[in-house]
Each structure stands twice: as structure tokens, then as C-alpha cells.
Amino acid sequence: MAVDRKQDIIEAATKSFSLFGYKATTMDQVAKLANVGKGTIYTFFKNKEELFDEIIQTLIAEMREAAEKAIDPSLTFHENVHRALFEILQFRRRHQLTIKLFQEGKEMGTPAVLDVMAMMEEAVLSFIKEKVLLAVQAGKIKPCNPEVTAFVMFKLYISLIFDWEQRGAPLSEEEISRLFELYLFEGLST
Amino acid sequence: MAVDRKQDIIEAATKSFSLFGYKATTMDQVAKLANVGKGTIYTFFKNKEELFDEIIQTLIAEMREAAEKAIDPSLTFHENVHRALFEILQFRRRHQLTIKLFQEGKEMGTPAVLDVMAMMEEAVLSFIKEKVLLAVQAGKIKPCNPEVTAFVMFKLYISLIFDWEQRGAPLSEEEISRLFELYLFEGLST
């Protein structure tokens, strides 16, 4: 039976990080779960954080792919931005690993986790920035700083989905899409 | 020499909360600072939290007043919203008490502080909501849910001022005003 020790380690670590978080996952535990001597882990990864980072890079790639898939060229730009952002935030809700890490970052402030969360946010911003740049070049939206625009879109989404939810009834996907359109695309001016 | 013991207590407590935060301020300390026996404090305030709340209510009233003053009827609605929000956030930066509390809330999560911060946010949202409602009725902006609109405006401001600042160069007041106008009033649509 062929074994890919590196893959075993990654799978074991992913499972453990998802279940217990970063800090509460020990390298002994990962070794045992992966049926591997602890030293073996260190032949593939320099340390715990690098193992963690590699797992997150994979997760980010999957997230990007999911967002890309949500885009439909036959729809308007604003609908697509909505679909992509909504998909990314749903992705976060679906994956135990991101849920656990989000929680650990907020409750315990584990530095390695905060680092990784910043990387994930950066990846999302970079993704949207790319789309905004294309839309500006195609004349689909007004000229604007793509970096600030991506940032504002993302923050508005986080606010509408997560922050608003803490003040009462959560908004439906349709409502969020509509508000997104109203505030950022149509504008409030009469 | 006439003495207003209640006022002395409030001033002493304000000073101490500003200097050391809520948790690190002891009632013994406040009593000593106010030149008052500890028991005297409890003839005016039921407990530490109520003393704290009374101080915050005053602060909120001052904040509202400052925001109201920033409004100039001869300017456009969006300029006034900008001026009011900017003034409120500057107010936060100017007052040692809010700075200290903001820090304590984030770093230590003291429940009484989080409560009070929520009250302050609520006051700001209520203020903006009021202005939005008037603007809608006057036909100065499109019909919209005033609660959600106030929420979005506030969150956008926090993002542009505090969150963006952590990613590089802070935006100037003019830039913030311009971005506010672009995103929320004009919209990105071509």
C-alpha cells in the first residue's frame, strides 16, 4: 500500500486544526493521527506554523476558485461582485476550519491565527481589486481607486452580513444584494 | 467654601476612568481623589457601574452637541453627514476617556465597558438615523430604510478612518469626504 506521508500529515493536521484550533493542536497529536513519527513532520515542514500556512494556502486557493465559479459573465458587474463576496462569506461559514480559526482569533488572539486571517482577508481584497480594475477598464463603473473600492465593498459586506445580524434579524441574500446595489452603485442622491 | 460632593465624585471618577480605565479604577481611589468617604459615593450612586453610566451619559450628550454644531444648513446633506460623523470620530480621538475605554474594551473586554461602548454607538446611530429620516422626507435623498442607512454610513466611516489607517497612509478629511460622496451618494454606476 502506497503512502503519501506528506499528504497524511496535511490531512491529519487539517482535521485537528478544524476540530481543536491551532493552539490546542499538538505536533504529537498530528503525528499520531497521521501514523507518522513526530520527526517525520519536520522533514516536510520547518515548523508548526509552516504546516499551518501550507494548509491555509490551499484553503485560500479553494476559496478563490469558489468565488470565481460564482461569477457569471452574463450578469451585471454589481451582481457578480455580490455573488462572489456572498460565496466567499458562505465558504467561511461552511468550512469548519475557518469557523474554528475565526473563533480562536477573536477569543484568544493567537498570533499565528491572526496572521493567517490577515492573509485570507488580503487574498479576498486582492481578488475583488482585480475584478474592480477590469470593470473600470471596461467602463462598467466609474473610474476609482481599485484598492479603496475593493476595501469598501468588502467592509460593507462584512457589515451587512455579520455586524447587522447582531442587531436583529439577519438580512436575506436578496436584501443584501439590493442594499449593495443601492448604496454602492446607484447612490443615495436624488 | 461650598462643596458639591456629587460633582466632586463625578469629576474624580472621570479623571480616574480616563487615566486608568474602568477596571483599574477603584472606589477607594475615587473617594480619595474626591476628598470624600467611600460610603458617600454610595449615597449618590447605587454602585460603580451606575457612576460610570452617568459619566458616559454626559459624554454622549456632549458628543451629540458637538455633532449638531458641526452641521451647517447651508451645506448639502452629504457634506453635513460627513461633517457630523467626522466630528464624532474626532471627538473620540480628543477625549482621553473614550480613547482609554476603547482600548480597554478591545484589549480586556471588560463587560461594563463593552456595554457602554454599545450605548455610545447606539447614540451615534440614532443621531444619524434622525438626520437621514429628515433628508428622505425633504426629498434630499432617495427613499431608504433610515436605520440601515445610518448603520451603513457609520460603518463606512469607521472603515475609511480606522480600518484603512491600519493598511497604510491614513486618508485626509477631504479624501474621506470625497470617497463618502462617491460611494454612498453618487454611486459607482456609469
Add this chain to the structure above:
DNA sequence: AAAATGACCAGTTGAATAAAACAGTCATTA
């Protein structure tokens, strides 16, 4: 020879507990 291993080490953590500080009370004082 190369890859895998787990006993081992230095540094860190967290449980246990002792000591100090605290918010709030109330019998005494002015």
C-alpha cells in the same frame, strides 16, 4: 545511504493555592 523515528531537552503553560485587593455595607461619628 536515505528516510523515519521517538526519547529527550529547554522553554512554556496552566493548575493549585496563598495573598492582596476589591465593591459594597453598616455601625459609629460629627
Add this chain to the structure above:
DNA sequence: TAATGACTGTTTTATTCAACTGGTCATTTT
């Protein structure tokens, strides 16, 4: 009658030390 500060039960903080953890490396397995 209003003010007080010594007092109390509880919470917070400081200290200790045994258990644990990430990472290494001499030894074993392939």
C-alpha cells in the same frame, strides 16, 4: 441627618511547580 471608614465576603492577582509542548538529533529501519 449626612458622612464616614473599618469590616466582610468575594474576586483578582501573584507565586509556584509539575506537566506539557515544539523542535532536535542520535539511533533504528528500510
